[in-house]
Amino acid sequence: MSLSFHYAGSPAHIAFGEGASQEVGSWIEKIGCRRALVLSTPQQKGDAEALAARIGPLAVGVFSGAVMHTPVDVTETAMRVVEESRADCVVSLGGGSTTGLGKAIAYRTDLPQIVIPTTYAGSEVTPILGQTEGGRKTTVKGTKILPEVVIYDATLTTGLPVGMSMTSGLNAMAHAVEALYAQDRNPISTLMAVEGLRAFRSALPKITTAPNDIEARAEGLYGAWLCGTVLGTVGMALHHKICHTFGGTFDTPHAETHAIMLPHTAGFNGVAVPELLQPVAKIFGGSVGGGLWDFAKSIGAPLALRDLGLTEADLDKASQIAVENPYWNPRPIDRSSIRALLQQAWEGRRPEN
Numbered sequence: 001m002s003l004s005f006h007y008a009g010s011p012a013h014i015a016f017g018e019g020a021s022q023e024v025g026s027w028i029e030k031i032g033c034r035r036a037l038v039l040s041t042p043q044q045k046g047d048a049e050a051l052a053a054r055i056g057p058l059a060v061g062v063f064s065g066a067v068m069h070t071p072v073d074v075t076e077t078a079m080r081v082v083e084e085s086r087a088d089c090v091v092s093l094g095g096g097s098t099t100g101l102g103k104a105i106a107y108r109t110d111l112p113q114i115v116i117p118t119t120y121a122g123s124e125v126t127p128i129l130g131q132t133e134g135g136r137k138t139t140v141k142g143t144k145i146l147p148e149v150v151i152y153d154a155t156l157t158t159g160l161p162v163g164m165s166m167t168s169g170l171n172a173m174a175h176a177v178e179a180l181y182a183q184d185r186n187p188i189s190t191l192m193a194v195e196g197l198r199a200f201r202s203a204l205p206k207i208t209t210a211p212n213d214i215e216a217r218a219e220g221l222y223g224a225w226l227c228g229t230v231l232g233t234v235g236m237a238l239h240h241k242i243c244h245t246f247g248g249t250f251d252t253p254h255a256e257t258h259a260i261m262l263p264h265t266a267g268f269n270g271v272a273v274p275e276l277l278q279p280v281a282k283i284f285g286g287s288v289g290g291g292l293w294d295f296a297k298s299i300g301a302p303l304a305l306r307d308l309g310l311t312e313a314d315l316d317k318a319s320q321i322a323v324e325n326p327y328w329n330p331r332p333i334d335r336s337s338i339r340a341l342l343q344q345a346w347e348g349r350r351p352e353n
């Protein structure tokens with residue numbers, strides 16, 4: 001078949017480099033703003049206050065209440081601070097949880113966002129917002145949600161604990177693996193996905209032994225940008241459906257769930273599209289799922305769903321939910337094949353494929 005695809009590039013500014021976050025004040029001015037509200041989680045409040053102090057008169061305050069899965073009541077509290085402070089932009093300093101809060105504010109106000117990511121989740125380059133209300137997670141997509149400026153500065157990531165660095169990296173890698181077989185993939189998304197996987201293959205082992213290695217940290221952030229970008233441009237499949245099911249219904253931790261599931265979902269789909277996942281087997285060695293599992297084990301990542309507190313009864317429920325309203329997937333799915341896949345992941349067994 002001749003080559004045929006649709007491609008749309010992102011309009012966001014990407015500023016990448018050691019010390020790049022020193023320029024946040026000039027980015028605030030470049031996008032025509034003067035009153036920035038700095039956002040963070042409670043754990044990163046000190047860093048957010050230091051950033052606000054550095055921004056000086058261009059900062060109108062800090063809101064440090066961001067939490068995972070962007071609960072609507074937290075957004076409403078933050079919205080009151082936005083209004084009282086008359087903020088004209090937000091600066092989100094942190095991982096996907098803080099970026100999620102900035103996106104939720106932008107979705108309601110169209111305020112511009114500057115994001116300074118400190119994990120590898122990749123949310124900063126997607127036009128997607130997931131938010132929770134009454135125990136249900138819903139997702140919205142739109143141009144208002146995509147951050148205007150992303151500043152990647154490896155010096156801010158050396159404090160990310162090694163364990164979280166590994167699971168966050170595997171979370172990002174899952175975006176790239178699913179991009180390789182996405183229905184709407186294009187030559188650029190495939191190039192970015194392969195390069196993102198290569199970057200993490202190189203960076204994560206170095207970070208386990210030397211968390212302060214700035215070059216390895218920069219390579220990890222480079223991988224995060226690539227993998228996040230493909231998440232924002234092409235559709236995700238079975239892997240993301242299963243992880244959203246576990247996160248939404250069983251409140252499992254986001255990055256760990258992705259990290260554990262990736263070798264199993266990739267191995268499962270590798271049976272249907274071996275040629276599309278061939279770069280994964282090549283980068284990680286061995287079979288698609290086996291190579292990813294060996295890599296995850298070698299960097300000390302969690303391997304078994306049972307270690308997240310899930311029971312076998314939860315797997316019955318999760319497999320039912322995962323086959324209801326499924327995302328498009330390259331391999332047909334049914335309840336029993338998904339149940340077997342989850343059993344393998346629950347026990348932490350190495351996938352054969």
Ligand code: NAD
Binds near residue numbers: 067069095120121168
């Ligand atoms: P997170 O943002 O919840 O961060 C985890 C913890 O690590 C937090 O306490 C945070 O303060 C801390 N932390 C972050 N960076 C640190 C650093 N450099 N040093 C020390 N501590 C640090 O975790 P996450 O995995 O980045 O994000 C998960 C959230 O992001 C989920 O809600 C998920 O749904 C969302 N997400 C959304 C998208 C999207 O496109 N919409 C993509 C990926 C993830």
